[in-house]
Amino acid sequence: MKNPKILVxxxxxxEEANIKGVLSAIKTHLPQADTVVxxxxxxxxxxxxxxxAGVVVLNxxxxxxxxxxxxxGYKYASRxxxxxxxxxxxDGQHPADQIEKIIEPVLKGRSxxxxxxxxxxxxxxxxxxxxxxxxxxxxxxxxxxxxxxxxDTTSGFRAAGRRCIDFFAHHYPDDYxxxxxxxxxxxxxxxxxxxxxxxxxxxxxxxxxxxxxxxxYMVKVLLAIFVDLLKKV
Amino acid sequence: xxxxxIFSIIGSVVLFGLIINFIRLGILKEKYSVLWxxxxxxxxxxxxxxxxxxxIAAFLGVAYPPSLLFLVAFMFVLLIILHFSVxxxxxxxxxxxxxxxxxxxxxxxxEAGIKVNGEGRDEK
Numbered sequence: 263m264k265n266p267k268i269l270v271x272x273x274x275x276x277e278e279a280n281i282k283g284v285l286s287a288i289k290t291h292l293p294q295a296d297t298v299v300x301x302x303x304x305x306x307x308x309x310x311x312x313x314x315a316g317v318v319v320l321n322x323x324x325x326x327x328x329x330x331x332x333x334x335g336y337k338y339a340s341r342x343x344x345x346x347x348x349x350x351x352x353d354g355q356h357p358a359d360q361i362e363k364i365i366e367p368v369l370k371g372r373s374x375x376x377x378x379x380x381x382x383x384x385x386x387x388x389x390x391x392x393x394x395x396x397x398x399x400x401x402x403x404x405x406x407x408x409x410x411x412x413x414d415t416t417s418g419f420r421a422a423g424r425r426c427i428d429f430f431a432h433h434y435p436d437d438y439x440x441x442x443x444x445x446x447x448x449x450x451x452x453x454x455x456x457x458x459x460x461x462x463x464x465x466x467x468x469x470x471x472x473x474x475x476x477x478x479y480m481v482k483v484l485l486a487i488f489v490d491l492l493k494k495v
Numbered sequence: 496x497x498x499x500x501i502f503s504i505i506g507s508v509v510l511f512g513l514i515i516n517f518i519r520l521g522i523l524k525e526k527y528s529v530l531w532x533x534x535x536x537x538x539x540x541x542x543x544x545x546x547x548x549x550x551i552a553a554f555l556g557v558a559y560p561p562s563l564l565f566l567v568a569f570m571f572v573l574l575i576i577l578h579f580s581v582x583x584x585x586x587x588x589x590x591x592x593x594x595x596x597x598x599x600x601x602x603x604x605x606e607a608g609i610k611v612n613g614e615g616r617d618e619k
Contacts, residue, residue, distance in 0.1 A: 300598075320598050326591060334595045341599070436591075 266345040266369060268295040270361070271335030273328060274352035278306040284350065285315040287358035295361075298338055299352070302331040308352075333434035336422070340431035347427050349420045356419040360459040364421040373455035374426040375447055377412065378419035383458030392473045396480045400441055403487060408448035412456060415441045419459060426452055433495060438483045445490045499561050500542055507539035530578055534571035541567060 270288055274281055281299065288297055299312040303325035312319045320334055332349060339347040346368050350356045356378070364376045381397075389397060400415040418440050422430065429450060435442035447454055514531045517523035523531075541548045541564055552560035601611045 318602065320602050322598050323594050326594060330591050330595065334598055337595060337599060338602075 267343065268292070268346045268348065268365065269335075269339045269342070269344040270295050270297040270348045270350055271332065271339065272297065272299045272350050272352050273302060273331040273335065274299050274304060274308050274312070275302040275325065275331075276304045276306045276308060277352035278304075278308045278311055280354045281308055281352050282311050282315060284352055284354050284358070285312065285317060288350065288361070289315075291358040292361050295348070296344075298335060300331045300335050302326055302328075327436065329434055329436040329439040332439055333430060336427055336430035336434060339427045344427065345424055347422045349418055349422075351418050355461050355463075357460060357462060360419070360461075361421075363457050363459055364419065367455055367457065368421045368423045371423075372453075374423050374452040375443075375454050376421045377414060377417050377444075377454065377456045378459035378461075379412075379414035379417055379456040380459065380461050381413040382456055392476045396476055399480065400483065403484065404441060404444055407445055407487070407491065408454060410448075410454060412444060412454065414456065415444060417461075419461065435486070435490070438486050441483055442486055442490050445487055446493075446495060449490075449495055500545060503538060503542040503561075503564060507535050507542055511535040511539060527578075527582070530571065530575045534568070534575070537567055537571065538564065 270292065272281075272284065277284075285297065285299075288295070297317040299308075299317055299319045301309045301312070301319055301321045303322050309319050309321055318338075320338060322331065322334065335349070336347060346365055348361055348365060350358075350361065360378060364378045367373045367376045388394075397414070397416060401411075401413055404415045405411050426447065429447070429452070430443070433446060435446060444454060511532070514523065514528055514535060518525060518528055545560075548560045548563055551557075552563045555563070557563050557566075604611050
């Protein structure tokens with residue numbers, strides 16, 4: 263693809279502490295890309311900081327959740343005619359120097375959606391026991407459904423090609439979009455691929471997820487996956 | 496005619512009248528009134544024509560026919576609530592689409608150099 267139009271989509275909800283660093287890192291490592299911040303009803307100065315950084319900021323009128331927020335980004339990408347959309351978290355988890363890695367397979371037309379995985383290759387990501395077990399179960403279930411090995415189903419570090427962007431603009435799951443999107447894409451016959459990436463630990467690391475809560479979360483996600491299997495798309 | 500029968504006839508007639516009046520006043524959409532009308536008519540018919548109620552009760556093996564009336568009403572209530580859940584889900588989806596369109600429109604206006612209220616600094 264010659265001079266592909268690349269859009270970096272950053273969903274942000276009260277991320278004033280991290281957004282500036284994330285935006286400047288992207289500007290450094292991916293100067294050819296445009297960036298859009300979807301401000302999902304933040305009550306802090308996320309929107310102002312992003313505006314000062316000179317990127318497009320789309321402000322939701324109220325907090326709509328991560329699914330609707332990502333979809334707004336994909337709608338924007340679809341209408342503005344972008345060839346590739348990259349999802350990057352606003353909390354600094356996804357290093358900007360890794361974006362090239364997930365874009366490449368899409369650019370070469372090898373896959374409709376590329377997921378950056380913490381578990382493939384030489385990653386040194388070590389989740390807690392409960393989290394790790396949950397992720398392994400998701401990985402097993404999703405891999406069985408889409409008949410392809412996916413190691414990091416909850417990764418929000420992704421690159422989507424044109425067809426995928428247009429599909430997401432119309433259909434994007436609400437509740438647990440990372441995992442569910444994989445199942446939906448597979449049902450529609452899109453190709454999915456993983457590449458190894460390095461991620462940073464969440465800054466501060468105030469994980470409020472207790473073992474009981476993560477079991478509850480797991481059950482909800484698994485339910486959502488099975489509902490997606492029943493759904494007519 | 497026992498009191499129960501009189502009471503249920505009056506009740507279903509009042510319900511039916513209320514529904515019709517709400518539709519007339521335009522505060523209940525026809526679309527959402529179908530189940531309510533069906534419910535009130537069913538109870539009315541079963542209350543007036545006690546034989547039908549007795550017949551169905553005997554067929555189903557219900558010892559006390561008036562309790563069948565509760566079952567019918569309860570099933571209608573369940574149906575109506577289910578209908579509401581469906582309607583709420585549809586509204587949720589439409590509301591999301593609207594909010595996303597507003598978000599994109601506000602940006603399009605800003606790109607066109609038009610200042611939008613509720614955007615940026617004066618938000619909150």
